[in-house]
Amino acid sequence: MRHVDRRARRAGALLAAVLTWAGLLAGAAGCTSGGPGPLERLFRDPPSAQDVIRVLPDDGSKDVRPEQKLRVRAAEGRLESVRVVKSQDAQDTPVAGRLSDDGRTWRPDDDRLALAAQYTVDAVAEDGDGRRQARHAVFTTWVPPERFVGYVIPEDRSVVGVGMIVSLTFNREISDRAAVERAVRVTARPSVEVRPHWFGDSRLDFRPQRYWKTGTHVTVDLRLRDVQGSPGVYGQQDKTFSFTVGRSQVSVVDAAAHTMQVVRDGKLLAVVPITAGAPGSATYNGTMVVKQMLEVTRMNGGTVGYGGEYDIPDVPHAMRLTDSGTFVHGNYWSATNPFGQRNVSHGCVGLQDVKGGSSATPAGWFFDRSLVGDVVQVVRSDDATVSPSNGLSGWNMDWRQWTAGSALNPAPATGK
Numbered sequence: 001m002r003h004v005d006r007r008a009r010r011a012g013a014l015l016a017a018v019l020t021w022a023g024l025l026a027g028a029a030g031c032t033s034g035g036p037g038p039l040e041r042l043f044r045d046p047p048s049a050q051d052v053i054r055v056l057p058d059d060g061s062k063d064v065r066p067e068q069k070l071r072v073r074a075a076e077g078r079l080e081s082v083r084v085v086k087s088q089d090a091q092d093t094p095v096a097g098r099l100s101d102d103g104r105t106w107r108p109d110d111d112r113l114a115l116a117a118q119y120t121v122d123a124v125a126e127d128g129d130g131r132r133q134a135r136h137a138v139f140t141t142w143v144p145p146e147r148f149v150g151y152v153i154p155e156d157r158s159v160v161g162v163g164m165i166v167s168l169t170f171n172r173e174i175s176d177r178a179a180v181e182r183a184v185r186v187t188a189r190p191s192v193e194v195r196p197h198w199f200g201d202s203r204l205d206f207r208p209q210r211y212w213k214t215g216t217h218v219t220v221d222l223r224l225r226d227v228q229g230s231p232g233v234y235g236q237q238d239k240t241f242s243f244t245v246g247r248s249q250v251s252v253v254d255a256a257a258h259t260m261q262v263v264r265d266g267k268l269l270a271v272v273p274i275t276a277g278a279p280g281s282a283t284y285n286g287t288m289v290v291k292q293m294l295e296v297t298r299m300n301g302g303t304v305g306y307g308g309e310y311d312i313p314d315v316p317h318a319m320r321l322t323d324s325g326t327f328v329h330g331n332y333w334s335a336t337n338p339f340g341q342r343n344v345s346h347g348c349v350g351l352q353d354v355k356g357g358s359s360a361t362p363a364g365w366f367f368d369r370s371l372v373g374d375v376v377q378v379v380r381s382d383d384a385t386v387s388p389s390n391g392l393s394g395w396n397m398d399w400r401q402w403t404a405g406s407a408l409n410p411a412p413a414t415g416k
Contacts, residue, residue: 051075052133053125059137066113066141066226070095071105072121076128078103088117095119115226115234116143147236148172148229150184150204150222153291153392154372156241162211162248163289164373165392166194166220173201175230177407180204183235185221192216197397197405199389209399211375212245214265249374251366253349255283255381258340260349262366269369272362273340275331276381277347283378284326284347284386287395290374292320293367296357299327316357317367321349321376322391328376330354330363349378 054073057064072082084095097108106123113119121137150168154160166186174180177198186194186206190213196206212218219242224235249269252261255276262269277283297318300311316330330353331345338344339352339362351363358364375395378386386393394402 049133049135053135055137061139064141074125077126080124082106082123144234146233159246160373161371163375166206168204170202183223216245253378275338275350276343281346282383286385288321289392294318317363
């Protein structure tokens with residue numbers, strides 16, 4: 001009986017083993033509805049990193065257009081970490097982004113790709129079987145054949161007069177003015193409303209309703225990089241400029257009285273004898289702003305439509321008021337003394353000076369006390385009012401006219 005019992009026990013154990021292996025093999029062959037069995041999971045080849053972590057655009061892509069979307073996805077499992085770096089203009093910048101709630105997808109906060117840049121993606125994910133995979137991918141974006149830049153007045157970190165107008169001149173014509181206008185921001189501290197105005201297709205100016213207050217700090221943010229200003233033409237700059245408004249100086253030129261009253265911070269500083277434009281070449285009326293200051297410059301009548309009437313290579317203490325050639329400047333060459341008595345110039349405002357210039361002369365005195373951005377108002381001249389686009393003469397527009405020059409459908413403005 002003992003031998004029979006032992007044989008029975010051996011037969012039972014053998015049958016149990018056979019049944020156990022049969023069950024395992026059935027599971028491995030997919031005969032159950034519960035998914036991959038333990039042997040299949042144990043012995044199958046692990047998926048590649050490319051299968052687990054999908055990167056769009058594809059690794060190695062070139063000339064990727066800015067509208068294509070950057071995405072990192074886990075085909076199965078979850079993403080553990082994603083790091084994206086943008087390399088542009090020899091600078092590396094981390095790209096901010098976020099994971100979806102299920103941990104399967106990463107996307108950047110800014111959904112538009114930069115132009116002329118290289119993107120590097122490093123991602124780590126855990127696949128469906130708990131195995132970690134790492135993926136490294138690189139792609140480059142399209143380099144546009146044409147770029148535009150904006151040249152800014154005034155200079156960065158300068159101290160200017162209260163009449164300063166921020167002026168951007170673009171090196172190419174802008175057809176999408178709204179897009180460019182949105183990319184430029186001018187702010188002031190203390191705060192004041194600053195509004196834009198377009199002059200033609202390549203110039204954008206900014207000013208407040210009234211002259212700046214002294215001590216105001218103004219910041220100009222250019223976020224033009226990759227902004228499409230015209231078909232196929234994209235912005236180049238991503239820069240910040242700033243300037244400070246100094247003391248207030250407003251000078252009033254009375255062409256009929258041949259005088260210039262210089263008012264500093266509301267008080268009369270001096271009355272300077274001048275000569276303005278002669279009959280037939282009168283000085284513009286209106287409000288102008290000192291745009292440029294030159295210790296000495298050359299003035300040639302041929303450059304402003306006067307043929308060969310004059311060519312003076314060493315004009316001292318020259319302060320440009322208009323692009324068309326109106327200056328306040330020193331005059332040493334007049335044969336008689338016209339200052340305070342008659343108008344003899346070709347449209348400029350002349351002050352007495354000596355050859356080579358001297359701080360002791362009226363012209364030198366005024367030059368030494370002036371800033372770019374100071375206001376010069378001309379009254380009682382026989383010419384028309386200066387065009388708002390000629391130099392920084394936008395103060396000759398009232399506030400409604402000025403704000404109407406925005407490309408962003410400005411709200412109706414009141415007041416002058």
